[in-house]
Amino acid sequence: MEALGALLDGFAVALTLPNLGWALLGVTLGTVVGVLPGIGPALTVALLLPVTFRLDPVGSFIMFAGIYYGGMYGGSTTSILLNTPGESASIITSLEGNKMARRGRGGAALATAAIGSFVAGTLATAALTFVAPLMVDVALRFGPADYFALMVLAFTTVASLLGSSVLRGVTSLLLGLGLGLVGIDLQTGQARYTLGVPEMLDGVNVVIVAVGLFAVGEAFYVASRLRRGDQDVTPIRGGVWMSREDWRRSWRPWLRGSLLGFPLGALPAGGAEIPTFLSYALEKRLSKNRAEFGHGAIEGVAGPEAANNAAAAGVLVPLLTLGLPTSATAAIMLAAFQQFGLQPGPLLFQTSPDLVWGLIASLYIGNAMLLVLNLPLVGLWVRLLFIPRPLLYAGILVFAALGTYSLNNSVIDLITLFVIGFVGFLMRRYAFPVAPAVVGMILGPMAEQQFRRALSISQGDPSVFVREPISAAFLALAFLAIATPLLAPLFRRR
């Protein structure tokens, strides 16, 4: 109840007119910028940081939180409509979402994403309010062995992304794993596969790969098909809005996505991608319409979008309670805290309750604002699909290049973008799925580092992976996830 009183005080702070203004400015900027491929919420906050040097801390944090949530919303819009995710957490959304958009169901996909994000964001913010201290204790129990096992479990989701041909899917996965190896090895400081190019020492940026494979690859592919006249996109069919059937199929994935996203986002090395992978695999497994997956199943949009937004709130748990930034955006928010002379951590709740509870209250408000801002716009966004395709995809290429260049002001990044874009085009032309490549690139390096850390701490004893209960449980789940589809037919036949 103490938390409730503090939260009400927080609302008193957040509901003042200037702070409402900052929240509105934040969510609007976040949505607008999130729509651009390659410019994610982290970069937006970083660019705006110097502007807020002279602002009061409460106002600027409320704005940052708005940008953070707004970026998440904006990213899903282009994933769904144009198959061009702007950041890695919305890649899964594009898988089913874009298929829906092509069949004239873009409005429903956008709506389920927006409402799912709202539901998950609200639930996760409520969880942040009341169980943050408990989550911290759980999160700290996770050691390198446990993270490795969690990533093994996440790898099992790749199976559900492989598409029709296992060989092509695995080839794509290996491409991603290989790209993930490029750069300085964190554990030893040695360079791997950099071809002597200093710019490659930091590795290939996963955002560039995602934008290259999806947005640039898609643009090249559309260009190559344009004169053959196979217009396979139906902008709108039936109502723009969600049908009763859509609601019925969406609400459970929303809740399950929230349940997956919040705790995994709160882990100090979790991030927002893994819960989206797991949610997709889970929905595919549980769905009664499994055959529809890969052709535009609404569950495949509702679940991952909810997981993505719940994870975004989860990330604030370690940030506010321990001072642990676990995503790029959180790291920049930490820098912002320090800029105002505040030290996030257990004492922050005592030293600056105004700021913490004002920030949490503004998350509720920002979420509601985003729903109000986004739902009426669904009809407008869908009209993007009526733009003649040469103009639309030329625009995407321009924005993809701008976004990539703004990451590091590096020409090498631009070259990488177009090389990877061309690879993406070839993959699409010859029916290789691109999602496993990105999944491999995200999970591969994380799994490798955690694996080696676990063995380094145990001084080479591999039994750590089964001795730790959390790790053993995840490995057992991963085994079940792989074994069940193989064994199930055997049982069914009897």
Added chain:
Amino acid sequence: MRFVSDRWLSRFLVVGFAVAGLGSAQTLESLRIMAPASPGGGWDSTSRLIQSTLQDTGIVPSVEVFNVSGAGGTIGLAQLASAERSQGDLLMTMGLVMTGAVLTNNAAVTLADTTPIASITAEYEVIVVPADSPFQTLDDLLAAFREDPGAVSWAGGSAGGTDHILVGLIAQAAGVDPAGINYIPFSGGGEALAAILGAQVSAGVAGYSEWAGSIESGELRALALSAPERVEGIDVPTLIEGGVDVELANWRGLVAPPDLDDAQRETLISVVDELHASPEWEAVLEENGWQDFYRSGDDFTAFLESEDARVGEILADIGLVGE
């Protein structure tokens, strides 16, 4: 009382010199500062604080900050040494980490290809254990470390960075082979902090301010600070007090492009001298918990050379850099 008057006197002298300096060297109308890292990091925020202080005090009316990120700052270093050669209106923010990055990345351009201007801030490293760790003092930790170096795992930042260098120096001073340390690199202080709080590792190393919150709340026990003597406001004994003859400052400084003429170099040094003497800069240091670490001109050039040699030696002993 004595302390106050000394401080007042020294400030008076510094301001006096700065004013005297104004007469001789030319002033700059505009200045560019390169932050060789992405927005949000330490070099970036240092650059932006220098920018706002220079503009607010009117030392330089117009200052622009730009980012050239990548490879521990060596991408920015390469650009400074080639494209910007002999440009007298440019400074690059850098620090101890860059001396290590040049070596571990085997970079083609080194800090010898720059014109050193000044070091300005420093932060000392702290060695911590979780609150419920059996190690109560630095001696306890070092006894276990000497007994079986591999059994003591140290969490810190990336391989070859300041944290790793400090563990190597401690091993050397404690009579342990630096090649045998069990150092677990994490990609940021946050991830390392989680591993220490969860007692996944034996000890952790980071800049003091990074973990100050957890130390003050008692979740972490600080065993030692890498400063030469006790630091005001930080209630942690130094390594030297604990019998380990090691000091290490994670300092930051400014360098200019190579091939400057003497007048250009003097102008840049006098700008930084003025910055350092301003009360506004003193406030910046205090707000950020940074120590004043001012060495300019030839002093800084000599310091840079000695740090470069020390870092090279310890990285070779750890086994990260070939001899």
